[in-house]
Amino acid sequence: MNGATREKSSNDEILFCSFSPRDYSIIYGGSDGVVNLSVILESKVLHKLSSSTHSGAVSCGEFSPDNSKAITSSHDTTVAMYSVHEDFKVLGSLKHHSYAISWCSFSPDGSMISASSWDNSASLSCSSTGKQLSSLKGHHKPLTASLFNTNGVLITSSWDKAIRVWDTQYGKSFPLTGHKDVVWSISCNPDNPNTIASVSRDKALSIWDIRMGGCIASVRDEYSHLVYVTFRGDNLYACGDGSTVIIKDVKNLLVTCPLLS
Numbered sequence: 128m129n130g131a132t133r134e135k136s137s138n139d140e141i142l143f144c145s146f147s148p149r150d151y152s153i154i155y156g157g158s159d160g161v162v163n164l165s166v167i168l169e170s171k172v173l174h175k176l177s178s179s180t181h182s183g184a185v186s187c188g189e190f191s192p193d194n195s196k197a198i199t200s201s202h203d204t205t206v207a208m209y210s211v212h213e214d215f216k217v218l219g220s221l222k223h224h225s226y227a228i229s230w231c232s233f234s235p236d237g238s239m240i241s242a243s244s245w246d247n248s249a250s251l252s253c254s255s256t257g258k259q260l261s262s263l264k265g266h267h268k269p270l271t272a273s274l275f276n277t278n279g280v281l282i283t284s285s286w287d288k289a290i291r292v293w294d295t296q297y298g299k300s301f302p303l304t305g306h307k308d309v310v311w312s313i314s315c316n317p318d319n320p321n322t323i324a325s326v327s328r329d330k331a332l333s334i335w336d337i338r339m340g341g342c343i344a345s346v347r348d349e350y351s352h353l354v355y356v357t358f359r360g361d362n363l364y365a366c367g368d369g370s371t372v373i374i375k376d377v378k379n380l381l382v383t384c385p386l387l388s
Contacts, residue, residue: 143187149194152211156185162199162207164215176215180207187230191237196254198240202227206242208257223250223259230272235279243270249283251295265291265300276315280337282323284310290325292337303335305342311354314363316377324363326353332365332373334380344381348373 144155156162160181183203190197190211196218197209206221206228226245233240233254240252249263249270268286275281281293283300290303290310308328316322321338325331332353333345352367363380365373 142185145188145190147190147194147211148192149190152190152194154188154190154197154199156181156188156199158184160185160201160203162188162209164197164209164211178207178209178215178217180209180217180220181205183227186228187232189232191233191254192235193237196233196237198231198233200228200231200242204228204244206231206240206252208240208254219257221250221252221257221259223252223262224248226269229270230274232274234275235277241273241275241281243273243283245269247285249273249281249293251281261295261298263293263295263298263300265293265302271309271311272313274313274315276320276323276337277317278320280320282313282315282337284313284325286310288327290323290335292340301340303337303340303342305333305345306331312356314357316358318358324356324358326356326365326367328352332356332363332375334363334377346375346380 140157141155142157146153152166154164162178165175181201181203183201186200188199197211200206204224208218210216224244224246228242228244230243240254243249247266251260266285266287270285273283281295284290286309288306291300293300306327306329310325310327313325323335325333330347331345333342336343351371353365354367356365363375
């Protein structure tokens with residue numbers, strides 16, 4: 128994709144943006160509850176669709192691994208499902224939580240949908256039927272994220288300062304502790320499913336090994352309020368409520384900033 132294209136939601140307050148794994152489509156949305164799907168090629172919008180599916184702010188969205196479906200979560204307590212190849216047709220709405228939903232994601236095979244909620248729980252649903260498969264309770268404060276690693280292991284984070292690693296078959300989990308404040312965001316390393324990263328209101332960017340059950344590296348940035356982190360290749364990218372994007376080489380971070388102080 129060459130150059131840059133600026134897309135807007137109706138009030139220009141975009142809260143999330145997600146790329147398709149197969150083509151040049153993106154979905155994005157904001158506090159107005161409107162979900163947008165755009166196809167962009169060489170900085171030009173070729174096709175754009177919008178859906179007013181939600182009655183509250185749209186917090187997250189993702190395409191299925193095969194690019195046939197998309198999901199979005201909202202503060203209206205629902206997860207909406209769409210058919211990507213049927214002009215963004217709404218397939219249904221998942222209503223398995225009592226408070227706002229902060230995050231949603233597909234499992235690696237696309238068969239399940241996870242959602243994390245401010246009701247202190249996460250849920251797993253069948254992506255074909257929308258039926259709830261399980262309700263996962265272990266955190267004692269609102270959840271900020273829920274996502275799968277490439278092995279299909281579910282990871283969640285919360286205002287309770289903890290990250291939890293789940294055995295979804297039995298509904299059991301164990302915590303990863305060390306952050307001193309809200310864990311805002313987590314990311315799973317696509318090249319190493321046992322490694323995850325997190326950022327917290329304690330200003331720490333941390334790397335964890337879920338096999339060891341602990342933190343293996345951490346660095347603090349006293350000048351940035353980091354709220355989002357993602358793996359990309361050999362680097363970690365983190366950003367916050369300012370204008371700064373922090374880029375860290377993962378291998379170097381493991382060597383120079385071992386363990387959480």
